[in-house]
Amino acid sequence: MKKQLVLSETLTKAYPSENRGEPELVVFENVNFRIREGEFVTCIGHSGCGKSTILNILAGLQSPSKGYVFLDGKEITRPGLDRAVVFQGHSLLPWLTALENVTFAVRARWPEWTKAQVRAHALEYIEMVGLKDAFDRKPHQLSGGMCQRVGIARAFAIRSRLLLMDEPFGALDALTRGSIQEELVKICAATGQTVFMITHDVDEAILLSDRIFLMTNGPRAHVAEAVSINLPRPRDRAEIVHHPGYYTIRNHLVDFLVSRSRELSGGRHGATPVPVHNAKGELLFPPDVDPLALSETVTR
Ligand SMILES: Nc1ncnc2c1ncn2[C@@H]1O[C@H](COP(=O)(O)OP(=O)(O)O)[C@@H](O)[C@H]1O
Ligand SMILES: [Mg+2]
Structure with missing residues (x-):
């Protein structure tokens, strides 16, 4: 098992209400996840659930209201050369x-x-x-x-130890996006770069990812599951769609986005608190789900 590189622990972001006396707006709450060295992780969730905020916290550009993010066991508090960032518009x-x-x-x-x-x-x-x-x-x-x-x-x-990308191809036409995705597959294979990337494109996520973090809708969003993409590598954009498991995975992701992201959502006033710790007081991570194995195991 590869070494753990990134750890997010009870990460929460809230903004004070604009009107006095109203409760604060909790964008996301108790977001826990781990990323291993060399892993390519993407994050999918509806607009406004806090994906960019999480990425900015990992970049050291924003700070959480509660909780911590660690890189190599060291808390992230500011930007550094151990992380690189690619945003949607080139900078x-x-x-x-x-x-x-x-x-x-x-x-x-x-x-x-x-x-x-x-x-x-x-x-x-x-x-x-x-x-x-x-x-x-x-x-x-x-x-x-x-x-x-x-x-x-x-x-x-x-x-860098960690490459962060926030919808890097969102502004590109489909053909250009496709060829850059292919280059990215090759560069990652050649360099073993650890990546955390946000995308709204499920096919892009399947092509690139080892795991996909699925976020529920905000407010009080959280990472509901980490979907393992157990399709063989090297992956080819044209061939991967013909893999017998491709649509099983794709349907799982689309079903989450269409219905489960809302059903699992905590709601404005936190109707359904998400358990953060197990009975022993250990942090609970989102379950690793493998749509191909149709088995769900809670990992700790
Ligand atoms: N200064 C702010 N005050 C209040 N709410 C904010 C502020 N900045 C961002 N938000 C809210 O935080 C939420 C998450 O934003 P963001 O991380 O950009 O989401 P995503 O990238 O998933 O679309 C949004 O719903 C936005 O309205
Ligand atoms: Mg965003």
Whole structure:
């Protein structure tokens, strides 16, 4: 079993009500999960359930109202070079070329490296995302998909412990999205990068994930289950849909999004409190569910 890298413990985010005397708005509550080293985890849930907030807390950009997140056993309290983030819109520096946007980050990560070392390392990742011929173009000379590729190259290049991606392909057309997904599959296989990614695309989640965290609707959202995607790797976007288990998994996810995410939701005033600890006082994690085995086991 691979080493545990990320731990989220009773993570809760609440905002004070705008009207005095009204209860606070609890976006999510008691979110527990673990991510192992090298795992690709995606998170799916309806808009507003707090996915981006959780990712920002992992990035160190926001803080929880209650609970903790740990990376390598150390509590996350601020951003750091041990984490890389890719957001939906690219966040490239417009006055730098594609390559320079990557070298900039590589230099910050390894200040002791020579110029040649930095350049060679950055070029390797520019090539991985298929931008070898466009390395000296500036963001305004690149398409949206190409910019997003540069952002991905930059994120992988710094060899962070954890890569965080918030709907990174949400703004791209289907064809571009498909080819970047395929590159991502290959880069992850080559680098063993640990990834936590938010998506609303169930096919994308199945293609990429080792496990998918399913979140209930807010307010008081929580991770209801961790779905194991036990489809063989390497995975190919065109072939995977022909796997006999593909639609079993897909239907499980869609059924959750269509009905169970609402039924399991705690509701505005917390109608159904979710158990956080077992009888021994140990933290309860969402059950690992394997739709193919049709067996549900609570893991502790
Ligand atoms: N400053 C704020 N005050 C009150 N509510 C907020 C504030 N910022 C975010 N929220 C609420 O937090 C919820 C979760 O947002 P977000 O993490 O972006 O969800 P998701 O990414 O799942 O769509 C939203 O319902 C939003 O209305
Ligand atoms: Mg979001």
